[in-house]
Amino acid sequence: MDTRLIFLDIDGTFIEPGRMEAPASAVEAVRAAQANGHRVFLCTGRNYRMTSPVLRYGFDGYVCSAGGYVVCGQEVLFDCPMDKAQSDGVRAVLEANGVECTLEARDATYGGAQMMERLSAYQARQPGGLNSEMERWRRAFADGMLIRPLEEYQGEPIYKICYIAPGQKALAPARAAYEDQFVFCEGGGPAEREGFVSGELINRKFNKGAAILRICAHLGLPASASVAFGDSANDLEMADVAGVSYCMANGAPALKARCTRVCPAVNDDGIATAFRELGLI
DSSP: OOOOEEEEOTBTTTBOTTOSOOOHHHHHHHHHHHHTTOEEEEEOSSOHHHHGGGGGGOOSEEEEGGGTEEEETTEEEEEOOOOHHHHHHHHHHHHHTTOEEEEEESSOEEEOHHHHHHHHHHHHHSTTOSOHHHHHHHHHHHHTOSOEEGGGOOOOOEEEEEEEESSHHHHHHHHHHHTTTEEEEEOOSHHHHTTOEEEEEEETTOOHHHHHHHHHHHHTOOGGGEEEEEOSGGGHHHHHHSSEEEEETTSOHHHHHHSSEEEOOGGGTHHHHHHHHHTOO
16 A cells, blocks of 8 residues: 555544543554554644653654644754734733633643633533533643643743633634634534633644645655544644545534544544554554
């Protein structure tokens, strides 16, 4: 079989949201695919710091910050943080309208206690109601995982901002001022029906699909050689460019509609099942 380039989202795809331990079947599938000559990459919304514990499983490269930081082997192919005026400006507008933010630099993540309180309170009322990105944040705060207080932020370059708003009205000023620069990537689901709006700001200069194309071009392979796996709204562009795209059974309906296939959920051996279906292992 010709070499395939396989791209795996982390939270809700390779690993249960917010965790650092992957199912044994997924780890074994990755290693077996690599032994068969395929290359496997992480392709995640996490920044490098929050991705790094997962790299111990052995990947051929990684895409972090939803496409803002791209590494193939040991070579950095793309590195595109926001400029300071951009990150400071959108953050100021969000916070002035009651929207809580977390800031993701490459090597650190900064979050406020109020965001944790709101996530925990909602989760207590609606178990399972958070999308995979917000569930990652809830667990990260609850476990004290790699999160530093927002007050410690010293101005280092920011790749992505996650937000939680009391409603769409609170987001409207930021949309009006910055929607030409950022995709307001909302998670959807039960939380939004109660007026709770969560999501992430992704720079329009990049996305996960563009990152896949960068790695394919670097390795001299067509996009048709790529296989993408995801579960949420920030994976839509992966589905658009990959030769084969899978949405996890636990994934968002919008992504299922865009992907070519659906596989079992992350905790139901979904990765291993799909790898076998494609003949990768």
